[in-house]
Amino acid sequence: MKLEFQSAPRPADLDLSQWMDWTWQLRASLKTKADFASYFELSSEETHAFEKGSEIFNVRATPYYASLASQKAAQDPIRRILMPHEKELFDPSQSQLDPLGERKASNHPTSRIVHRYSDRVLFLITDICSVYCRYCTRKHFTGSDQAFVKKNEYEDALAYIKKTTGIREVILSGGDPLTVSDGQLERVLHDLRSIDHVEIIRIGSRMPVVAPMRMTDDLVRIIKKHKPVFLMTHFNHPRELTQEAVEALDRVVDNGIPVMNQMVLLNGVNNHAAIVQALSRRLLFLRVKPYYMFQCDPSIGTDYLRTTIEDSLEIQKELWGHLSGLAMPNLSVDIPNGGGKVYYSPQFETEVSAQGRKFTGWDGVQAEYINPDPTSIIKPLDYELYLDEWNHLRASKNQLNRE
Numbered sequence: 001m002k003l004e005f006q007s008a009p010r011p012a013d014l015d016l017s018q019w020m021d022w023t024w025q026l027r028a029s030l031k032t033k034a035d036f037a038s039y040f041e042l043s044s045e046e047t048h049a050f051e052k053g054s055e056i057f058n059v060r061a062t063p064y065y066a067s068l069a070s071q072k073a074a075q076d077p078i079r080r081i082l083m084p085h086e087k088e089l090f091d092p093s094q095s096q097l098d099p100l101g102e103r104k105a106s107n108h109p110t111s112r113i114v115h116r117y118s119d120r121v122l123f124l125i126t127d128i129c130s131v132y133c134r135y136c137t138r139k140h141f142t143g144s145d146q147a148f149v150k151k152n153e154y155e156d157a158l159a160y161i162k163k164t165t166g167i168r169e170v171i172l173s174g175g176d177p178l179t180v181s182d183g184q185l186e187r188v189l190h191d192l193r194s195i196d197h198v199e200i201i202r203i204g205s206r207m208p209v210v211a212p213m214r215m216t217d218d219l220v221r222i223i224k225k226h227k228p229v230f231l232m233t234h235f236n237h238p239r240e241l242t243q244e245a246v247e248a249l250d251r252v253v254d255n256g257i258p259v260m261n262q263m264v265l266l267n268g269v270n271n272h273a274a275i276v277q278a279l280s281r282r283l284l285f286l287r288v289k290p291y292y293m294f295q296c297d298p299s300i301g302t303d304y305l306r307t308t309i310e311d312s313l314e315i316q317k318e319l320w321g322h323l324s325g326l327a328m329p330n331l332s333v334d335i336p337n338g339g340g341k342v343y344y345s346p347q348f349e350t351e352v353s354a355q356g357r358k359f360t361g362w363d364g365v366q367a368e369y370i371n372p373d374p375t376s377i378i379k380p381l382d383y384e385l386y387l388d389e390w391n392h393l394r395a396s397k398n399q400l401n402r403e
């Protein structure tokens with residue numbers, strides 16, 4: 001069956017050039033109850049959520065993204081991502097404002113830097129997004145009216161990255177870093193590229209999903225100029241892969257910019273193996289590597305959108321063996337309170353002994369992997385050549401504390 005992609009349903013009275021202008025999409029975003037009620041038939045639960053105003057996480061969606069959701073069915077998967085629900089106000093099982101521990105002093109050396117892992121930092125260049133996903137894990141920062149990073153915060157962030165020479169990778173995040181202007185983004189990329197030890201830059205963005213017209217030729221040129229830059233997209237459902245998204249991804253990939261996707265498993269949105277495979281196969285066809293399948297974090301107000309870890313494991317097990325390794329995203333759970341990531345894979349091991357391990361494979365094949373003689377194991381002759389670099393990287397997070 002040939003994979004096909006549909007255009008988003010543009011309103012009949014709207015000019016194509018306006019629809020395809022990302023700045024118009026941001027300006028015309030739906031933000032208030034009246035905006036949403038003019039397009040959607042609101043359910044009583046959604047209406048109640050809007051009426052709670054400040055108690056609810058910010059609400060916003062571009063007209064393009066709203067057009068992908070059902071106007072009538074409140075249970076529509078895309079609508080569940082963008083529309084507030086009164087269940088956000090009740091959090092019976094677990095509820096954390098900062099599930100990734102990003103605000104802990106030890107992980108937060110400057111106001112816009114999160115340094116959780118040795119070799120990489122998050123640089124939060126804006127708190128603004130073009131959609132406020134109901135499951136957002138960074139509600140302590142996202143949509144907090146701080147906008148583009150201020151001059152002093154920017155200088156503090158750059159100084160930290162420059163001084164911490166073990167940092168190899170900077171992840172531009174937020175908020176959504178592609179909501180800033182081309183000029184602002186170019187300056188950030190230029191300044192990061194002028195730091196010798198920064199090897200990789202990642203841009204994590206929902207814009208290819210909620211406003212794919214953002215991926216203009218100018219933007220792609222800017223990103224390409226500062227290579228290597230990886231674009232981390234955030235498609236959660238196959239219906240988000242419209243013809244507009246396909247053309248945006250083509251522009252990016254054709255210019256040699258690697259693209260990887262991070263999805264979040266969400267209750268009533270994509271928690272079925274058929275949906276995950278549909279999304280993953282289409283992404284791979286578009287040359288986007290499905291990278292993560294995240295367990296939804298217990299961020300405040302997200303209980304109704306979370307799956308159980310057992311459900312997530314079951315989905316992963318169903319996919320295993322049927323989906324190409326290239327299309328298979330890594331199931332990953334962030335341990336609450338900032339405990340770091342844990343990867344899961346289906347358990348096929350049935351017995352462990354000194355001489356090896358026994359397995360039953362995904363389609364029932366039983367076999368044993370027998371270890372070689374342990375006394376035959378040697379270290380590579382030249383490993384010491386790389387030891388300094390390895391030790392420096394491992395120590396980077398504590399580098400400033402020791403100085």
Ligand code: SF4
Pocket residue numbers: 128129130131132133135136137138142174175176206
């Ligand atoms: S785009 Fe990302 S940062 Fe913004 S609300 Fe959605 S998940 Fe949160």
